[in-house]
Amino acid sequence: MSEFERDDLVGAVLTDVSREVSGHIRPLGAQAAVRTVRRRRRQRTVAGGVLAAALIIAPLTGLALANNGPNPSPTVGTGTSTSPSMVDVPPQGSPGPSGPPASSDAPAIPASELRNGTLPIAAWPTYPSTPTRCETGQVKFTDGKAGSDEYLWMEGQPLQVDIDGDGGKESVVHLYCRMAQTGYSRVVVFDRTADGGIRNVGTVLTTVWAKDDGKEPAKIWEIQVTDNGQIRIDVGDYEVCCGGDPNLSQHQWRTYGWNGTGFVQIGGPWTFPPNLNRVELSPTAGELTMVRQPDGQWRGTLRVTVRNAGQLRANPILYVRLPAGIMTASLDCALLNGPAQCSLPAVEAGASTTVDLVLTTTANPAGQAEIRVYDNVARDSKEDNNTVTVTVKAS
């Protein structure tokens, strides 16, 4: 047989074999490769030591780790640099001696790393009268707290969930940004970067602060994750401050999911129903006439009645802004940079209380007095009737 005859024979045989075998090739898919590469990156970063030990016992199904070196020439590692599994889908045939291939739910960023790492933090909402002091940008956390003044910290432990169904798990973190006596809560998702760092995937929810529109959550009670990548958040309609009963806030489970560009609400209610755990305070005031006294001072009494039309017992506070020079002599009132702040006795639901504020001044008392009432803790269900204005007369 000549060389040409051999060439034809071998070519024909191999072509036949190729044609027959080609029908039995079952590609595992490009996405399987994506999952494998992603899992390996995580493993290299978070469990390199453990992995290295496991690799020495290279199972028969294993092969070398991906070569990411700068040399464009492909090379193959030795037996000591193999991974437990070449691919993260079950191999065709029985598993090797080390058991089934590694699960696709590779470990997420460890909680300890999140609580002590540098995390990218998005900007916090702005509030005109109370600028936030919470850090943004690349923020270093130590034991879950950021910065020395501790205005920003993590609530609880991070949760892990596969938000995009690719087999890898992202980390769900509850951040709290303190503002005065309450603050913002935020649920944010972090993930690994290609180079082993941490990136901010997106904000699931940031609560409102000092705002009560009956729609946006003001409090986060609890966070859960589901097997199908959803994030369930038990939200409240307001955050009770100052030692009040936190259960005055309502609860609602709202569900959020990743849509490819951000987190969106995909289930649960969008608004809160009326919260019956509220006061409804409104003041009324009589005339205020300041009378000239023999010693030259002016003296008068302002009678204020506060009604609580809500369904919750109120602990009202009067905020009285008086014309310049007028002071209150009432024991339950304290001057607050000019205005007086007066604590009133508790007012039951549906009841009223009346107080007389004794006022004095040495100057001409003419002007306007503004009286505003609010509850020390509870929210007021109707805040447009909490203020009354009185004309101060002199005689």
Place this chain on the structure above:
Amino acid sequence: MNGEVGDVRPAVSGWAPARLERATDTVGFEEFYAASFRGLATQLYVYTGDLDLAHDLVQEAFCRALSRWSKLVEYDDPTAWVRRVAFNLANSRWRRAKTAVQYLLKQRVEHVEGPSPDRVTAVAALAKLPDAQRRAVVLHYLGDLSVADIATQEGVAIGTVKSWLHRGRAALATHIGAEVKEGNDV
């Protein structure tokens, strides 16, 4: 006051989580994979005689390609890179030992339904070739690589490749011819 009340809209029907956009640039990878996997897996099967192993080797080579895809995508022939990785994997020291053992074992196992007698004959004949000759034959006849390309991939002289191909063809012709003759004699 617990309970889900208020403005309760229907849950988003049919919602499914979308995939995160990764830092890894994978544009074009899926198309490349789809276009190349089958041919490469076939070549690796003919070289190793093990269909499962061929799948694993090629899949692993694609994983490595993905890890450096941003660079690889600029190559004139990314497939050549993946093929080289797959063959290198098959030739690695520990893999070679496993392959040699499995190659013989697999000949007695049917991995796919109804292998034809010709395929059994061809694979058995290929198994008798030295690795280098078998590799050269596969790359030349199935990978459509020129002698020069094989020499480059293997890091040997062109004359060496020619020698491998010459000896490989001769040995295969002998083995296949003998098998055919034995078959005809029965």
